[in-house]
Amino acid sequence: MAEIQAERTAAPPPVVFSERSRLVEGVRAYGLIVAMWLRSTMAYRASFVMTTVGNFVSTAFDFVTIMLMFAHVDVLGGFTLPEVALLYGTSATAFGLADLVLGSMDRLGRRVRDGTLDTLLVRPVPVLAQVAADRFALRRLGRITQGLLVLGYALVTLDIAWTPVKVLMLPMMVLSGAAIFGAVFVVGAAFQFYAQDASEVQNAFTYGGTTMLQYPPTVFAKDLVRGVTFVVPLAFVSWLPALYVLGRDYPLDLPRWVAGLPPVVAAGCWVLAGLAWRVGLRSYRSTGS
Amino acid sequence: MDDMDFIELDGVEKVFDVRRKTGFMRRERREVRAVDGISFRVPRGEMVGYIGPNGAGKSTTIKMLTGILTPSGGRLRVAGIDPSRERTKLAHRIGVVFGQRTTLWWDLPLRDSYRLMHRMYRIPDSRYRENLDRCVELLDLGALLEVPVRQLSLGQRMRGDIAAALLHDPEVLYLDEPTIGLDVISKAKVREFLRDLNAERSTTVLLTTHDLTDIEQLCKRVMVIDHGRLVYDGALAGLHEVGESERTLVVDLERELPPIELGSEPSVRVVKVEGPRQWLAFPASASAAPLVARIAAGYPLVDLSVREPDIESVIAKMYVSDPAL
Numbered sequence: 311m312a313e314i315q316a317e318r319t320a321a322p323p324p325v326v327f328s329e330r331s332r333l334v335e336g337v338r339a340y341g342l343i344v345a346m347w348l349r350s351t352m353a354y355r356a357s358f359v360m361t362t363v364g365n366f367v368s369t370a371f372d373f374v375t376i377m378l379m380f381a382h383v384d385v386l387g388g389f390t391l392p393e394v395a396l397l398y399g400t401s402a403t404a405f406g407l408a409d410l411v412l413g414s415m416d417r418l419g420r421r422v423r424d425g426t427l428d429t430l431l432v433r434p435v436p437v438l439a440q441v442a443a444d445r446f447a448l449r450r451l452g453r454i455t456q457g458l459l460v461l462g463y464a465l466v467t468l469d470i471a472w473t474p475v476k477v478l479m480l481p482m483m484v485l486s487g488a489a490i491f492g493a494v495f496v497v498g499a500a501f502q503f504y505a506q507d508a509s510e511v512q513n514a515f516t517y518g519g520t521t522m523l524q525y526p527p528t529v530f531a532k533d534l535v536r537g538v539t540f541v542v543p544l545a546f547v548s549w550l551p552a553l554y555v556l557g558r559d560y561p562l563d564l565p566r567w568v569a570g571l572p573p574v575v576a577a578g579c580w581v582l583a584g585l586a587w588r589v590g591l592r593s594y595r596s597t598g599s
Numbered sequence: 600m601d602d603m604d605f606i607e608l609d610g611v612e613k614v615f616d617v618r619r620k621t622g623f624m625r626r627e628r629r630e631v632r633a634v635d636g637i638s639f640r641v642p643r644g645e646m647v648g649y650i651g652p653n654g655a656g657k658s659t660t661i662k663m664l665t666g667i668l669t670p671s672g673g674r675l676r677v678a679g680i681d682p683s684r685e686r687t688k689l690a691h692r693i694g695v696v697f698g699q700r701t702t703l704w705w706d707l708p709l710r711d712s713y714r715l716m717h718r719m720y721r722i723p724d725s726r727y728r729e730n731l732d733r734c735v736e737l738l739d740l741g742a743l744l745e746v747p748v749r750q751l752s753l754g755q756r757m758r759g760d761i762a763a764a765l766l767h768d769p770e771v772l773y774l775d776e777p778t779i780g781l782d783v784i785s786k787a788k789v790r791e792f793l794r795d796l797n798a799e800r801s802t803t804v805l806l807t808t809h810d811l812t813d814i815e816q817l818c819k820r821v822m823v824i825d826h827g828r829l830v831y832d833g834a835l836a837g838l839h840e841v842g843e844s845e846r847t848l849v850v851d852l853e854r855e856l857p858p859i860e861l862g863s864e865p866s867v868r869v870v871k872v873e874g875p876r877q878w879l880a881f882p883a884s885a886s887a888a889p890l891v892a893r894i895a896a897g898y899p900l901v902d903l904s905v906r907e908p909d910i911e912s913v914i915a916k917m918y919v920s921d922p923a924l
Contacts, residue, residue: 342718350706353747429702431667434690435719595669595683597615 332436339435343443351448358449365452372524373398373460387528392467393556394526399461400480401523401548404487405516406454411488412495414445416512419502422594431595438587441499468556476555479569486572487547491516493579494542500583500590519544527553527561535561546575604676605803606641606664606771611673613659613827633659635827636673643770644801646793648814648835651824652914657807660824661773664805665695678770691720694764698776701760703748709759710744713766720767727766734762737792754785761789765796772796774806778813790816811835811907825914836884844913845880847906848887852877853899861893875901883908 351358376398380391389397418441421427430440470476498512519538527535527549539545539562546568553560554569613634618627634656641647651657662668663675666682666689675682680689703712717727735741738758743751751759757777764772774793778786794817796802808814814821814835821838823831831838838844847870850859858869859877867890871878881890887905894900 339719342715346704346707346711346715349711350704353706426700428662428667429695429697429700431686432665432690432693432695433719434687436687592669595667596671 336436336439340439340443343440344446347443347446348448361447362449362452365449366456367452369402369453369456372402372521373456376524387526389526389528389558392464393558394524395460395464396468396556397526397548397552398524399457399459399464400483400487400552401520402457403454403461404457404484404547405491405520406450406457407484407488408491408495409453409516410448410450412442412492413450414443414447415441415495415499416502417441417444418499419505422503427594437591438496442496470555471557479551479555483548483551483572486576489576490543490547490572490579491520493576493583494519494544496580496583497586500586503590503594515542515544519547523548532562539564543575543579546572602643604640605643605645605678606639606805607674607676608640608660609638609674610636611638611660611663611675612636612671613656613663613668614671632827634663634670637824637827637829638673639822639829639832641803641805643803644797645820646797646804646818647806648818648821649805649807649824650809650811650814650821655825656827657824658775659827661695661775661805661807665693665773666690691767692770694767694769694772696757696760696764696772696774696777698757698774698779701748701756702763703756703759705749706747708745708747709740709751712748712759712763716763716766722767726768730766730768731762734765737795738762739788752785754781754788757781757785757789758792761792765802768800769802771803771805774804774808776808777806778808778810786810786813793817811913823914830914838913844883844908846883846887846908848879848881848890848894849904849906850877850879850894850898850900851875851902853901856898859894859898861890861897 373395376386376394377391379386380394384390386394418427421430421441421444427437427441430437433440494515495512498515501512519542522530522534522538523544527545535545539550545561550560550564551569551572554566560566560568611634612632615631615633617629617631637656637660649657649660659668663670664677664682666686669683677689678692680692682689703709704715713731716722717724722730735744738761740755740758740762743755743759748756748759761774761777772793777789777793781789790813793804793806797804797817804817806813806817819834821831821833821835822829823838852875855875858872859879861867866885867879867881869877870880879890881887891903894903
């Protein structure tokens with residue numbers, strides 16, 4: 311008995327950790343979890359190669375559809391094939407990036423249903439980062455590859471009078487576009503705290519949105535164009551900056567300078583997305599369902 | 600916070616608004632008080648069993664103690680921290696094992712899950728190695744570290760999960776049904792480990808379980824919750840007295856006989872007869888040995904076994920014996 315008493319030691323003091331900004335903590339945690347998923351994926355190397363190729367092929371069919379259309383007509387809504395390819399390439403690449411980084415967030419609904427979200431809530435890192443990194447799938451590079459190929463084809467075939475602004479416009483629109491789509495993913499995920507099967511609604515805006523942006527705005531009804539400009543600002547992903555690069559008219563008689571707005575719109579979207587996420591998580595923690 | 604009030608609950612409540620579909624668009628709103636004014640204190644280093652029937656509010660309490668859920672009312676502190684307000688700060692000081700939900704990575708070797716904990720919790724290298732070595736030794740994980748988690752048995756995975764929850768030296772460990780579905784040997788291993796952990800590190804342990812043997816072997820103190828209220832807080836032996844619970848002696852005789860009669864033993868009664876097998880109920884506080892001896896003396900005994908009362912029946916008896924509860 312005396313021996314046991316002697317062996318009994320006080321619990322060691324808690325691990326000291328410095329308070330870091332939540333953003334830094336979140337990005338770090340995201341990286342850690344993504345690394346785990348990459349290792350998990352590599353446990354099934356053959357399956358990874360197959361799904362990446364499959365992902366590339368299935369998204370490539372989108373563009374094949376457009377090419378088939380152009381086998382019968384020379385212009386679509388006043389746009390030639392290379393011009394449509396520019397719209398397609400920027401939108402597909404932007405969406406591909408967002409899908410790679412945040413695309414698995416629609417699994418949140420399932421985690422809420424089966425209660426596994428609780429295991430994320432007891433860890434010392436932001437939940438948003440953990441949910442965003444959940445089931446990270448490198449196979450989504452297939453979509454980005456395909457988008458970049460189409461974009462490359464457009465840039466080679468198009469005869470554009472390049473200016474420094476137009477050159478800068480390309481990376482700006484792809485990155486801001488990815489950020490806008492990303493914000494939509496986060497809002498969609500936040501909505502799943504309330505309705506666990508809401509991922510279809512979100513898909514309408516993300517997958518549906520990217521398909522729409524791959525066509526020129528002139529083929530759509532005015533109200534729809536108005537909706538994706540002012541309500542869900544997807545028009546800023548590719549339409550407006552791409553039309554600027556092409557030197558074409560904007561829909562809705564918007565002024566020329568709106569082509570420079572995507573970074574501002576993206577920042578605004580992220581503020582809203584962050585708020586939506588906080589409200590959603592708070593609601594989950596007060597209802598637990 | 601002093602060590603006597605390591606975990607503090609004062610009139611803690613959790614009310615859910617349950618919406619039920621009653622028609623195509625019509626919904627009915629109903630208030631469910633999952634936890635209805637619970638107060639208790641747990642001193643540092645104590646090991647407490649938290650039991651109750653399904654839906655009694657056990658998990659809801661654990662979720663509030665870990666900061667997952669925000670209480671609707673009352674005051675709650677763990678190590679001086681308000682869990683729902685400072686969830687991530689508290690996360691460094693608590694360990695949680697959800698019996699049914701693993702935190703381990705399915706397709707990766709067990710060791711990889713521990714490496715993630717190491718980095719996610721920013722555990723100093725030396726401390727991490729020390730804790731991992733200790734868990735590996737005591738939980739017998741040495742041969743499993745390089746095995747993908749999906750290939751582990753349920754018992755092995757549970758041991759793996761417990762180790763994962765302890766690498767960052769938590770001061771409190773919450774265990775939700777840690778022995779559910781485990782075989783006898785795994786259960787014994789887990790219990791032995793928890794006893795050592797509590798004795799050597801003074802880790803405070805709060806466990807929910809359906810297995811009264813867990814409580815018997817681990818906890819001096821047991822709390823019973825039902826319908827969101829604390830209905831018992833004390834020693835396990837006292838729970839049996841309060842509930843006047845009974846154990847069951849199952850007796851196999853050589854042949855079919857009329858119900859066993861032990862005239863001088865009024866507290867023992869035959870509750871069921873099925874061919875040569877008979878079921879006898881006797882008070883849980885009494886010893887089975889003299890009873891067995893007397894039956895063996897008077898009847899042709901072939902085989903026998905003793906069944907412990909389950910939590911549900913103990914709690915049911917509590918209500919019968921004291922309707923005021």
